[in-house]
Amino acid sequence: MNQIELFAPASVANVSCGFDVLGFCLDPIGDIMRISKTNTPGVTIGNVSGQTLPKDPQKNVASVAGLALLKETSSEFGFQIDIDKKIKPGSGIGSSAASAAGAVFGINELLGNPYSSKELIRFAMAGEAIASGAAHADNLAPVLLGGFTLVRSNETLDVIKLPNPTELVATVIHPKIELKTLHSRSILKPTIPLNKAIEQWGNLGAFVSALYTDDYDLLSRSMEDKVIEPYRAMLIPKFEETRQAALKAGALGSGISGSGPSIFALSKGRQTAEKVGIAMESIYKNLNLDYQLHLSKINTEGIKILDRS
Ligand code: HSE
Numbered sequence: 220m221n222q223i224e225l226f227a228p229a230s231v232a233n234v235s236c237g238f239d240v241l242g243f244c245l246d247p248i249g250d251i252m253r254i255s256k257t258n259t260p261g262v263t264i265g266n267v268s269g270q271t272l273p274k275d276p277q278k279n280v281a282s283v284a285g286l287a288l289l290k291e292t293s294s295e296f297g298f299q300i301d302i303d304k305k306i307k308p309g310s311g312i313g314s315s316a317a318s319a320a321g322a323v324f325g326i327n328e329l330l331g332n333p334y335s336s337k338e339l340i341r342f343a344m345a346g347e348a349i350a351s352g353a354a355h356a357d358n359l360a361p362v363l364l365g366g367f368t369l370v371r372s373n374e375t376l377d378v379i380k381l382p383n384p385t386e387l388v389a390t391v392i393h394p395k396i397e398l399k400t401l402h403s404r405s406i407l408k409p410t411i412p413l414n415k416a417i418e419q420w421g422n423l424g425a426f427v428s429a430l431y432t433d434d435y436d437l438l439s440r441s442m443e444d445k446v447i448e449p450y451r452a453m454l455i456p457k458f459e460e461t462r463q464a465a466l467k468a469g470a471l472g473s474g475i476s477g478s479g480p481s482i483f484a485l486s487k488g489r490q491t492a493e494k495v496g497i498a499m500e501s502i503y504k505n506l507n508l509d510y511q512l513h514l515s516k517i518n519t520e521g522i523k524i525l526d527r528s
Contacts (some may be wrong), residue, residue, distance in 0.1 A: 222255040223328050224526040227321030228518050229306045230313035231483045233375045235442040235474035236422035242313075244361035245389060246518040250317050251303040251525070252281070252326030260297045262286050262322075269304035272318075280315045281322035283475050284346030288323050291342075292333060298326050308350075309397035311481035313406040316358030319346030324363065324522045336363045336521070340376050351478070358477060365521035367430055384433045389491035390470070392461065392499045393481040395509040398454055403478035406450050434489050435471060442472025442485070447496065455480045458492035462500045468498035486511045489514070 228249035232242040237470075257263070262285040264274045276282035281300050289298075300322055306314040323339045323346075334342075340356050340363055348354040360368035360378045367381040411419075422441040429438035454457045455475065465484040467475040467489040473484035482499065486492040496512050503510045 220329055220527050222253060222528050223325045223523055223524060224251065224253045225321055225325055226250070226523040226525055227252055227317040227324070228362055228521065228523075230316060230358045230361045231391065232313060232400070232477040233444070233447065233474055233475070234426070235444040235448075236419060236426050237357070237369065237417075238444070238447045239355045239357050241367070241375060241426070242361040243364050243367045243389070243421065244518040244521050245312065245391070245513070246273045246515040248312065248513055248515070250305050250321060251299040251320040252318075252325060254329060255299045255301075255389060256329055257299050259446040260289075262289065262297060262326075263299050265299045265301040267302050267304060268300075270307060272302065272304060272308075278349070279318075281318040282345040283349050284319035284343045285322040285326050287345035288326055288334075288339070288342040291331065294330060298329065300325070307393075307395075307397070309399050311398065311475065311477040311479045312391060312393065313358035313362065313477060315347055315350035315400075316343070316362050318467050319343040320359050320362040321522060322346065328524070328527070337376075339363055339380055340378060344376075351404065353404060362521050364476040366517055370425060379513050381427060381430045384430060384435065384438070386435070386487045387517055388486050388489050388496045389513075389515045389517065390465065390484045390486065390492045390499060391476055391481050391513040391515065392496070392503060393511045393513070394503065395511070396454060396480050398458075398472065398478060398480045400478040403451050406454075407447065408450070411446050414516050418443070419446050436494050438485070439471035442474065448475055451475055451479055455482065456503050456506055456508060458482060459491060464498040464502050465495045468495045470495045
């Protein structure tokens with residue numbers, strides 16, 4: 220095999236109660252990446268469409284991740300990465316994670332799969348780190364493993380794939396403003412009060428339990444964020460109104476997707492998710508701000524191979 224084309228999906232991190240540790244994979248939105256073997260060792264960035272991305276291999280998230288893999292793996296050839304970037308950087312739906320995960324996934328395939336998907340997370344982290352200034356796997360894990368994932372430790376990369384209640388549907392509204400993860404992390408406080416921590420680990424434990432037991436009511440009660448959202452909400456136009464509109468329309472829960480500005484909601488069933496979308500849109504229609512609305516089932520597969528030759 221000399222070339223592989225794949226779909227690297229978007230993802231939602233944090234999911235209200237699991238800052239930096241919880242995430243799920245989206246279905247319809249994602250980048251198209253082509254990775255080809257070359258005779259020159261290393262990783263280069265070829266054609267980029269859709270968005271403007273750095274071509275310098277030391278600055279592009281995809282090549283940085285690919286180079287991290289090659290540093291530990293002998294390969295007599297190199298790789299060129301072409302990217303049709305459909306996920307806007309700074310959108311809050313895992314743009315850098317899709318690039319980093321797609322790169323290591325594709326290179327691994329072309330090398331004959333020396334690494335498991337879980338092992339690839341470690342290399343992809345190198346790319347994620349240059350995008351957000353901190354290595355965290357809450358977007359990468361769902362892209363590489365599919366479905367919902369929990370990162371027990373971002374240091375040792377102890378990652379658990381969680382089950383997926385089949386009726387869950389996500390609604391995501393993406394206001395077309397760029398919010399750099401680096402910035403939305405810089406406004407957070409390094410410590411949290413004990414009572415907030417107690418609430419948060421109660422919610423996260425309950426959320427995970429709800430996924431295992433298909434308990435939609437418990438899942439709904441767990442989707443609270445008293446730790447991060449209070450700081451980040453002010454960065455997102457009409458965040459609280461949009462969240463409230465989603466809940467009123469029947470969403471189980473709603474919050475900031477990753478570091479924003481996208482806002483996500485989870486609903487039971489597609490019909491409710493559509494109503495939630497209309498409700499979220501009703502807030503944004505009145506703003507002089509472009510936005511995109513996405514409806515998505517949970518993508519349990521993660522990255523999809525489109526073609527190989
Ligand atoms: N957990 C990360 C954050 C996700 O919220 O900063 C964004 O990359």
